[in-house]
Amino acid sequence: MTETTGTIFIDGKAVGFMQGQTIMDAALSAQVYIPHLCHYPGLTPSGNCRLCVVEADGRRAAACTTAAKAGQQISNNTAELNAARKVITQMLFVEGNHICPSCEKSGNCKLQAMGYHLGMLEEHYPQFNPRRVLDASHPDILLDRGRCILCGLCVRASHEVDKKNVFAIAGRGADAYLIVNTVSGKLGDSNLDVTDLAANICPVGAIMFKERGYVTPIGERIYDRQHISDVAMHEHVTEQKGDKKR
Amino acid sequence: MLSQHSELKTGNNADADFIADHLLHRLYRLQQQHRHIPPQLMVEVAREFGLPVSQVVAVVNFYSFLYQQPVGRYHLLFSNCTSCGYQAGEVNLLALLCRQLNIASGQTRADGVVSVDETSCIGMCDHGPSMLVNGVPIVNLDEGRIKQLCNLIAAEQSLDDWPADWFRINNHIRKPDLLLNAPLECGDSLKKALAGDALLMLESIMQSGLRGRGGAGFATGKKWLFCREAESDTRYVVCNADEGEPGTFKDRVLLQCHADALFEGMTLCAYGIGAKKGFLYLRGEYRYLLGHLQAVLRRRYDSGLLGASILGQAGFSFDIEIVIGAGAYICGEESALIESLEGKPGIPRIRPPFPVTHGYLGRPTVVNNVETFIAATHIVQYGSAGFSAVGTEKSSGSKLLSVSGDCRTPGIYEYPYGVSIQQVLDDCGATQVQAVQIGGPAGSLLAKKDFNRQISFEDVSTGGSFLIFGENRDLLSINRNFARFFAHESCGFCTPCRVGTRLLENSIGKIADGRATWRDVDEIKQLSGFVRHYSHCGLGHTAANHILDSLRHFPGDIQNLLVQQAFTPAFDLDAALETARQMTQRDDADAHLE
Numbered sequence: 040m041t042e043t044t045g046t047i048f049i050d051g052k053a054v055g056f057m058q059g060q061t062i063m064d065a066a067l068s069a070q071v072y073i074p075h076l077c078h079y080p081g082l083t084p085s086g087n088c089r090l091c092v093v094e095a096d097g098r099r100a101a102a103c104t105t106a107a108k109a110g111q112q113i114s115n116n117t118a119e120l121n122a123a124r125k126v127i128t129q130m131l132f133v134e135g136n137h138i139c140p141s142c143e144k145s146g147n148c149k150l151q152a153m154g155y156h157l158g159m160l161e162e163h164y165p166q167f168n169p170r171r172v173l174d175a176s177h178p179d180i181l182l183d184r185g186r187c188i189l190c191g192l193c194v195r196a197s198h199e200v201d202k203k204n205v206f207a208i209a210g211r212g213a214d215a216y217l218i219v220n221t222v223s224g225k226l227g228d229s230n231l232d233v234t235d236l237a238a239n240i241c242p243v244g245a246i247m248f249k250e251r252g253y254v255t256p257i258g259e260r261i262y263d264r265q266h267i268s269d270v271a272m273h274e275h276v277t278e279q280k281g282d283k284k285r
Numbered sequence: 286m287l288s289q290h291s292e293l294k295t296g297n298n299a300d301a302d303f304i305a306d307h308l309l310h311r312l313y314r315l316q317q318q319h320r321h322i323p324p325q326l327m328v329e330v331a332r333e334f335g336l337p338v339s340q341v342v343a344v345v346n347f348y349s350f351l352y353q354q355p356v357g358r359y360h361l362l363f364s365n366c367t368s369c370g371y372q373a374g375e376v377n378l379l380a381l382l383c384r385q386l387n388i389a390s391g392q393t394r395a396d397g398v399v400s401v402d403e404t405s406c407i408g409m410c411d412h413g414p415s416m417l418v419n420g421v422p423i424v425n426l427d428e429g430r431i432k433q434l435c436n437l438i439a440a441e442q443s444l445d446d447w448p449a450d451w452f453r454i455n456n457h458i459r460k461p462d463l464l465l466n467a468p469l470e471c472g473d474s475l476k477k478a479l480a481g482d483a484l485l486m487l488e489s490i491m492q493s494g495l496r497g498r499g500g501a502g503f504a505t506g507k508k509w510l511f512c513r514e515a516e517s518d519t520r521y522v523v524c525n526a527d528e529g530e531p532g533t534f535k536d537r538v539l540l541q542c543h544a545d546a547l548f549e550g551m552t553l554c555a556y557g558i559g560a561k562k563g564f565l566y567l568r569g570e571y572r573y574l575l576g577h578l579q580a581v582l583r584r585r586y587d588s589g590l591l592g593a594s595i596l597g598q599a600g601f602s603f604d605i606e607i608v609i610g611a612g613a614y615i616c617g618e619e620s621a622l623i624e625s626l627e628g629k630p631g632i633p634r635i636r637p638p639f640p641v642t643h644g645y646l647g648r649p650t651v652v653n654n655v656e657t658f659i660a661a662t663h664i665v666q667y668g669s670a671g672f673s674a675v676g677t678e679k680s681s682g683s684k685l686l687s688v689s690g691d692c693r694t695p696g697i698y699e700y701p702y703g704v705s706i707q708q709v710l711d712d713c714g715a716t717q718v719q720a721v722q723i724g725g726p727a728g729s730l731l732a733k734k735d736f737n738r739q740i741s742f743e744d745v746s747t748g749g750s751f752l753i754f755g756e757n758r759d760l761l762s763i764n765r766n767f768a769r770f771f772a773h774e775s776c777g778f779c780t781p782c783r784v785g786t787r788l789l790e791n792s793i794g795k796i797a798d799g800r801a802t803w804r805d806v807d808e809i810k811q812l813s814g815f816v817r818h819y820s821h822c823g824l825g826h827t828a829a830n831h832i833l834d835s836l837r838h839f840p841g842d843i844q845n846l847l848v849q850q851a852f853t854p855a856f857d858l859d860a861a862l863e864t865a866r867q868m869t870q871r872d873d874a875d876a877h878l879e
């Protein structure tokens with residue numbers, strides 16, 4: 040067992056934590072699910088999606104970027120917070136072009152799984168229908184920016200684990216978009232490899248492998264078989280190449 | 286070349302003294318030279334600065350004044366602020382300008398001569414409708430001037446030959462008080478401080494009760510002490526002169542008239558915390574002040590008030606450099622400002638850790654507003670007792686207000702904290718006032734019944750913006766303006782603000798267009814709550830205040846515009862057919878829904 044240095048209380052449940060851990064770290068190690076999309080254990084947390092916002096001692100804070108403090112009282116699985124999470128998920132849906140029925144990621148997609156988790160039955164807000172450039176220049180990997188939720192996971196994975204720095208986010212406000220760190224701006228000119236974490240970590244169908252359609256049939260995919268809250272318990276970046284989890 | 290002329294106007298071909306060797310400056314020069322920054326130059330700059338290409342691309346994409354497509358040789362950016370913007374009463378000066386130039390806003394004319402666009406408040410609210418021409422402000426625009434301006438452009442007249450009074454910017458100090466009245470001799474406060482211990486000086490700043498003037502109101506002495514105590518061998522002093530809050534222009538006037546007191550305040554801070562280096566982060570809209578600020582710095586170096594061994598005190602050295610922004614309101618947020626200082630897009634950092642412990646380059650950094658540093662200079666010079674005797678219990682001293690909008694004498698008004706809103710209205714000759722917006726779009730909208738309230742941290746707090754709306758103003762158009770401002774200025778980092786500000790803009794537009802129902806109003810209220818409570822930084826936290834205030838204080842204005850039915854779609858069905866009509870080249874009755 041790991042040694043704890045303090046205890047926080049998430050929805051009343053006592054959860055131990057070690058010095059330096061965030062609320063999210065502590066929750067995950069205690070098998071408590073706090074919804075998240077832009078966080079992946081092992082990568083530096085970013086706090087951009089805002090799904091993991093909890094109430095820590097009465098103040099709203101992103102669990103993935105807030106340090107656990109002994110005695111902290113945290114509300115997580117409440118009707119109010121989950122309602123907000125649903126709205127945030129709806130925002131992510133309408134902001135991009137999410138073509139679930141025809142998307143190869145369907146069933147393996149975290150955004151979709153989050154929608155199910157939160158009981159989202161409609162997109163609610165008017166669609167933005169953005170026109171974002173698709174990049175098919177890489178021989179093995181397709182980048183469809185229309186489905187990107189700007190979570191920055193590929194950016195961090197490439198930088199921190201693959202040590203390649205292939206991606207970045209550029210632009211401001213609703214015009215923000217994913218860019219590729221090459222002179223041409225094209226993915227085909229990057230050294231992104233199919234085994235890179237950055238090529239595998241995308242929670243949605245923005246970074247996908249070419250010519251690898253429907254290997255697993257719909258109905259038997261990750262979130263067809265398991266709930267997102269269970270899958271999240273087993274996610275962690277492993278440093279070795281080739282042993283990367285989706 | 287026109288760019289050279291405009292450089293003359295901005296004093297920019299003066300020596301590059303005190304200008305940091307900075308990515309934003311390099312990109313600015315390229316923008317001036319090429320009127321945009323083509324991809325191959327981004328690659329070159331990246332190589333030059335030893336940065337990933339993606340960082341340079343991200344920066345060019347982030348800042349409003351850096352372009353990927355060429356702008357015109359005359360690049361006109363009309364302010365869209367409710368005070369210094371293009372809407373002059375009933376007349377839309379931007380529309381007039383575009384008609385005259387035969388151009389659409391947001392475009393560069395095919396001949397490459399001219400481009401027109403809007404920009405967020407340029408801080409000329411006391412000068413009426415204003416714009417930036419190749420980065421230089423011209424003010425007091427009206428129909429006559431717009432027509433004249435179009436003629437000058439048609440004749441391709443150099444900016445140097447444009448009427449000089451268009452460029453004349455006044456200080457409009459209408460009511461001086463504690464700070465603006467007190468004479469401050471260069472170096473006097475520093476001499477006083479150096480005569481004693483640095484801690485003693487910090488003590489007096491703390492005792493004065495000085496709180497930050499930039500909006501948040503954190504205790505200044507405490508901030509300086511925290512920074513001093515933070516573990517590090519290097520510390521920085523940063524002055525926040527980003528002044529992007531629409532309706533605020535007091536820092537502009539302070540930079541113009543009291544730059545010495547500002548630099549002295551920064552130097553005092555350096556002495557207090559043990560910093561050797563400071564930055565003035567100046568908003569791009571105020572680039573025209575650069576020559577003046579450089580001259581003041583030069584003088585201070587020459588008098589031994591900056592540089593090595595300040596005032597002969599061995600071991601106390603301090604340098605100040607100026608970094609100029611490139612059009613991004615979010616860079617006024619202190620951690621975004623620091624990111625920008627580091628040559629990155631202005632994305633607010635995760636806080637904590639706060640800049641006092643992890644700021645510029647990860648080192649302890651004090652960030653203060655222009656007015657805060659000047660108040661500190663005053664306190665060291667005249668003592669903390671006199672300062673804390675002025676104002677209210679929790680708000681010591683005085684506040685500079687930037688008063689503009691529907692009043693007789695817009696300008697700078699300094700008052701002891703605790704002044705009532707009505708008093709300010711009386712002093713600036715504002716009659717028949719419907720509402721005031723205090724603290725900018727992020728602040729509070731107040732109706733008549735609240736005019737007895739006070740300007741103070743305890744009551745109505747403001748970074749300085751005081752916008753007055755007369756009885757015949759359409760408040761919803763103000764809300765629409767503010768909503769656009771936030772959607773435009775959201776940095777895009779976090780979901781609730783990036784998407785939510787855009788949704789709010791659309792919903793308010795729907796009301797203004799007379800297509801909304803009561804259901805839309807409920808939606809706005811809920812959405813506002815989400816944006817406020819779940820966003821990452823202060824921009825998102827405050828972006829919906831204005832519409833919630835309007836709904837609270839002026840519900841009738843909005844109700845009158847609602848359609849009396851349960852639901853109307855967000856989009857206009859008939860308008861949605863426009864593309865199809867264009868493609869089929871039809872516009873007959875059958876090609877329309879009604």
Ligand SMILES: Cc1cc2nc3c(=O)[nH]c(=O)nc-3n(C[C@H](O)[C@H](O)[C@H](O)COP(=O)(O)O)c2cc1C
Nearest residue numbers: 497498499525527528529617618619653654657823
């Ligand atoms: C969106 C946003 C914009 C801001 N803009 C400014 C600004 O233009 N000038 C300023 O002094 N402070 C601004 N602030 C406040 C700064 O973050 C910071 O609190 C301030 O510079 C600290 O200085 P002070 O303590 O002297 O006020 C802004 C904050 C936010 C959230």
Ligand code: SF4
Nearest residue numbers: 187188190191193241
């Ligand atoms: S491409 Fe995928 S991983 Fe990368 S930012 Fe977009 S959604 Fe996130």
Ligand code: SF4
Nearest residue numbers: 776778779782822825
């Ligand atoms: S609240 Fe808005 S401005 Fe602040 S980090 Fe989020 S997107 Fe950026």
